[in-house]
Each structure stands twice: as structure tokens, then as C-alpha cells.
Amino acid sequence: MLHRSRRAGSLLALAGLGCAGNVPVETVVDPAYSFATVAAVAVLPLFDWSLSIRDAHSLTAGVAGAAHTRAPRVRVVSADDASRLIAAAGLAYEWALFLHDWREGGELDRTVVMRVADELGVDLLLVVDLPEVARHDGATYPYTMVVARLRAFGGTDGVLAWSGTAGLELVDQRYSVDRAPPVTQVAELALHAVLHELPQFGTGR
Amino acid sequence: MPLRTALSPLEHIDVPPDSARAFEGRLAAALAAGPDSLSMLAADVVARRLEEAGLTDVWNRLLFTFVTSGIVDPVDLAVVCDGLEIDRILHLEVGDVVERRPVHAHRQVMLAVRVALRAWMFDCGTAQLAWERWAEGEHDIVLSGSVDATRSLLMVGAVSKAIDVLLHSPGP
Numbered sequence: 001m002l003h004r005s006r007r008a009g010s011l012l013a014l015a016g017l018g019c020a021g022n023v024p025v026e027t028v029v030d031p032a033y034s035f036a037t038v039a040a041v042a043v044l045p046l047f048d049w050s051l052s053i054r055d056a057h058s059l060t061a062g063v064a065g066a067a068h069t070r071a072p073r074v075r076v077v078s079a080d081d082a083s084r085l086i087a088a089a090g091l092a093y094e095w096a097l098f099l100h101d102w103r104e105g106g107e108l109d110r111t112v113v114m115r116v117a118d119e120l121g122v123d124l125l126l127v128v129d130l131p132e133v134a135r136h137d138g139a140t141y142p143y144t145m146v147v148a149r150l151r152a153f154g155g156t157d158g159v160l161a162w163s164g165t166a167g168l169e170l171v172d173q174r175y176s177v178d179r180a181p182p183v184t185q186v187a188e189l190a191l192h193a194v195l196h197e198l199p200q201f202g203t204g205r
Numbered sequence: 206m207p208l209r210t211a212l213s214p215l216e217h218i219d220v221p222p223d224s225a226r227a228f229e230g231r232l233a234a235a236l237a238a239g240p241d242s243l244s245m246l247a248a249d250v251v252a253r254r255l256e257e258a259g260l261t262d263v264w265n266r267l268l269f270t271f272v273t274s275g276i277v278d279p280v281d282l283a284v285v286c287d288g289l290e291i292d293r294i295l296h297l298e299v300g301d302v303v304e305r306r307p308v309h310a311h312r313q314v315m316l317a318v319r320v321a322l323r324a325w326m327f328d329c330g331t332a333q334l335a336w337e338r339w340a341e342g343e344h345d346i347v348l349s350g351s352v353d354a355t356r357s358l359l360m361v362g363a364v365s366k367a368i369d370v371l372l373h374s375p376g377p
Contacts, residue, residue, distance in 0.1 A: 044274075044275075045274065045275035045276055046275050047271065047272055047273065047274065047275035049272075049300050049301060050300070050301045052323075052337060052339045053275075053334065053337040054337070056275060079275075083275065083276045083277075086274075086276055087276050087277060087278060087279050087332070088279070090280060092270050092274060092276040092277070092278040092279075093266060093269075093270050093278055093281070095274050095276065096269060096270040096273035096274040096276070097273075099273050099274055100269075100273050133301075135301070135303045136303070136304060136305070136306060137303050137304070137305040137306070137317070137319060138305050138306030138308075139306075140306060141306070178305075179303075179319070180303055183301070
């Protein structure tokens with residue numbers, strides 16, 4: 001049974017001048033999952049049409065850094081290492097299919113999660129994505145809206161152990177008077193809010 | 206020994222095929238005239254060879270895997286590289302498209318878009334993405350005729366400018 005909660009009334013926050021303020025985060029948690037016993041986590045690589053490869057690396061590196069800060073004794077596999085190991089194991093296409101099926105609401109092959117976790121030697125897979133991005137240029141109201149999501153899949157059974165989602169609309173004319181702010185800046189702010197809500201893991205209790 | 210570099214076809218719903226072929230030609234000519242010793246395989250030749258070798262599905266699967274997971278499948282890349290007898294393959298994609306709010310003035314409607322053109326160089330030797338270059342182009346136009354036709358003109362203009370940026374920006 002998944003428990004759903006929301007820290008504020010609306011999922012979307014509006015920010016200006018680069019200040020994210022209080023970003024509401026919607027979370028879903030599987031109370032049966034034991035976060036305390038997690039000994040190793042992996043951050044999976046991210047591709048998004050609105051982010052350069054470098055910016056995508058930066059976002060996943062931020063998640064890996066936050067995971068390490070949150071649980072210093074837990075081994076953290078970076079997205080680069082995860083990418084290399086998944087490719088070497090011949091699991092790249094299966095993993096892509098899993099992500100695609102999830103996005104499309106199709107039937108999920110949870111054994112792929114288990115195989116990937118097994119290959120990476122971790123208990124938990126952290127998967128970042130941006131389910132929604134909208135932007136508009138224009139002198140009157142140039143904005144960028146991003147919904148960022150972090151999902152944690154348990155490696156032993158492939159279930160969704162936790163998910164956090166935050167949306168942020170940013171109007172920031174420091175970059176250009178009539179251009180939408182960069183997606184990466186908005187995504188970083190939204191993801192930062194999501195990471196704040198990530199359950200404690202690896203406490204060993 | 207020149208690096209055998211294939212250029213894969215650019216495909217986008219709002220970019221007509223003849224415009225796409227023209228962009229590929231400009232890119233291939235610029236790369237061939239550049240400082241690197243390259244032997245270019247043009248996009249139309251690449252498309253034909255992939256089809257003849259039954260590798261179109263493999264190439265499409267590689268792209269699907271990459272744009273879904275961010276991971277380059279080394280097995281699929283090796284199959285494509287061996288089939289085409291190449292060292293690298295360059296792929297262009299139209300990424301982010303940002304529309305500008307229409308401007309109404311003097312009984313005319315001005316439309317504009319800003320597009321991101323993404324160039325990915327896949328390296329056969331390392332079975333990795335060697336580099337990505339990201340170039341933006343912006344184009345505006347007065348609305349005339351159908352919205353679809355105007356959108357296509359906008360996209361072609363913006364992609365053309367992005368190609369200019371790509372060709373004149375420093376290499377990776």
C-alpha cells in the first residue's frame with residue numbers, strides 16, 4: 001500500500017528573480033520498504049530533450065552528492081559508473097524499455113530493476129526525470145516551468161519504494177529580458193526541494 | 206588514415222526532407238573542410254546502407270535507448286559501425302523548441318521560435334558518446350498563409366541559424 005502526501009496545497013510553485021521559495025513536494029512512499037537497511041544506492045543516468053548532456057550530468061551528480069551527504073556510510077554509484085556498468089552488462093535497451101513503459105503507463109517488467117540493481121550491487125536505484133517542461137519566450141512574461149521527479153526503486157523486488165515530485169515555474173529576466181530561463185536552473189531548484197523530502201536511508205536501524 | 210565519419214539523416218516533423226538534406230550537406234562540407242582528417246559518409250548514403258544491410262532498426266533502437274535512458278548501447282553501436290565500416294557516426298536532433306508569444310502590430314502577427322540543435326558524435330572505438338554540441342537558432346516571421354506552413358518556415362529558418370552557430374562555434 002503506497003502512502004501519498006503533499007507538503008503544500010499545490011504542486012506548482014511560482015518563483016521570480018531566481019528565488020524558489022517554498023516549493024511544494026508530492027511524495028509517495030511504500031511503508032513496507034526498509035530504508036534503514038540500505039547499504040548502497042545508484043543514481044541512474046538522465047536524458048531529457050530540454051537538457052544538454054552536460055546539464056543532465058550535473059543534475060544526477062547533484063543527486064549523488066545529496067545521497068552521499070544524507071548517508072555518508074552508504075556506497076553511492078554515480079550515474080557515469082551506472083551507465084558504464086549497465087551498458088557492459090547488455091541491459092541498456094531493457095532499462096530504456098522499462099523507463100518508456102513507466103512513462104507510457106504500460107505493464108512493467110520489474111525484473112529489469114532487480115537485474116540492474118544486482119549488476120550495480122545496490123539496494124536502491126535513484127531515477128531522476130522531468131515529466132513536464134514548458135517554456136515561453138516573450139517580453140511580457142518569459143517563463144520556464146519544470147516538474148522534476150525522483151523515484152527510488154527497491155533492488156530486491158523492483159517496487160517503487162518512494163517517489164517525490166515538485167513543479168516550479170520561474171520568471172527570471174536576469175538572463176535576457178524576453179527569454180525563458182534555462183531549464184537546468186529551474187530543474188535544479190525543483191530537484192533540490194524533492195531531495196529535501198527523500199527519506200533517511202542507510203541508518204542501519 | 207582519415208577518420209571514417211558517417212552523418213546520419215536529420216528527421217523532424219516540421220523540417221521538410223529537402224531542407225534537412227541541405228542542412229546535412231552544409232554540415233558534411235564544413236566537416237570535410239575542417240582541420241581533422243575525415244572521410245565523410247553522406248546522410249543519404251548512410252540511410253541507404255543501413256537499409257540495405259538491414260540495420261535501420263538497430264540504429265533506431267540505439268537512438269531510442271539513448272534518448273530514453275541516456276545510455277549508449279555498445280552492442281548496437283558496434284553492429285552499426287561494423288555494418289557501415291566507420292569510425293564515428295554524427296547524429297543531429299532538433300531538441301528544445303521554445304515559442305515566443307505572438308506580437309500583434311500594424312495588423313500583422315509576428316511569430317518566432319528558438320530551437321536547440323543537438324549534435325551527437327558516437328565513437329565506435331570507445332562505444333561511447335564522444336561529445337555533444339548544442340547550438341541555438343532563433344527565427345521570426347510574419348504570419349501568412351496557414352499556421353502549419355508558417356511553422357515549417359519558422360522551424361527551417363531557426364534550424365538553419367542553429368547550423369550556422371554549430372559551424373562557427375569552437376569544437377569540443
